[in-house]
Amino acid sequence: MYPNLYIHVPFCRRKCGYCAFYSATGADEKLIDRWLDRIMEQYWAKIAPHTPRTVFVGGGTPTILTEKQLDRLCTALDSTLETTIETNPETMTPGKAAVLRPHITRVSMGVQSFNPEFRKILGRRTDSEAIDAAVKIIRGIPEWQFNIDLIYGIPGQTLDDWRDDLRRAIDCGVNHLSCYSLTLEEGTALAAACGCEQIADDELAADMWQMAGEVLAEAGLMRYEISNYARPGFECRHNNAVWHGEPYLGLGPAASSFDGADRWTETASLTEWLEDKKPEFDHLDARMRRNEIFAFGLRTTAGWKRAQWEDWEGIAADFRQLQLPAELIVIEPDGIRLTDRGLLLWDSVAEACLSM
């Protein structure tokens, strides 16, 4: 029984210049049907009839599916707490929203920037009209929680440009925002086209991160994880569960799963996945797994509470022995969390945690 389910929809219309997620372009309806047949088969074999607490349908572009295909997929979207689907402005239509409406609770839309020049640099060909139209469709369903993804640190982007993007997102009526720093991932078109010197330097990226915290807090959206902000009560439950080490099952090519001890990842090839290629297992001993889970939980502003760990004394003692600088961490009698500076330097904190 898995409390959390992730479904990877590995199809996109075009590949964005910065994207390193696994997705195929140019798939026809028949191929998508074959993927869907397999997803449904696995859903019935591995999940049903135990309804997960959370379901997250990511990609790729889930709303590239036709209304008929989405309707079939909806059978696998029942959850007791939260069902999220990712979308892109150009693939969200009133018809698809109507199919999804009774089954999902949350929609997460990739905008990345409201400025067409920056979208062009990122290789996102969405036009502004498509963004406005999708926002209108989503806001027309008031019971849905609404997230927008933004990217900062785009070559040429200033602090004022970034503030403008944040305000435009707030004006869309979101109750959740994800803000990611642009990274040049190996093998992407953007990495090939631009040198590292064109990506925002660390100091500017840190200022943009700081600005996101301030501008969004003023609008009532509080940072609750390094890259995520929400109105209180609108935090993403699926991601929160994953960051805090709950088991989850991932279906679809390139999807990862965790059963509480082992983690495995499906092949990042649709063809091989359809041929049932075995996933790759990531074997870690219990201590390393414990350390990894602890490090991931520290991505959240709440960090860890004593009640969340069976052996709190053991992990807290090991963590204290790392003697991390006081400016990075807050150790309280009932929990451990990172300061703002610690969140910004999470990579280094995580590396230290893995050595506990």
Ligand code: SF4
């Ligand atoms: S960023 Fe999203 S829409 Fe663009 S290629 Fe990657 S998965 Fe597809």
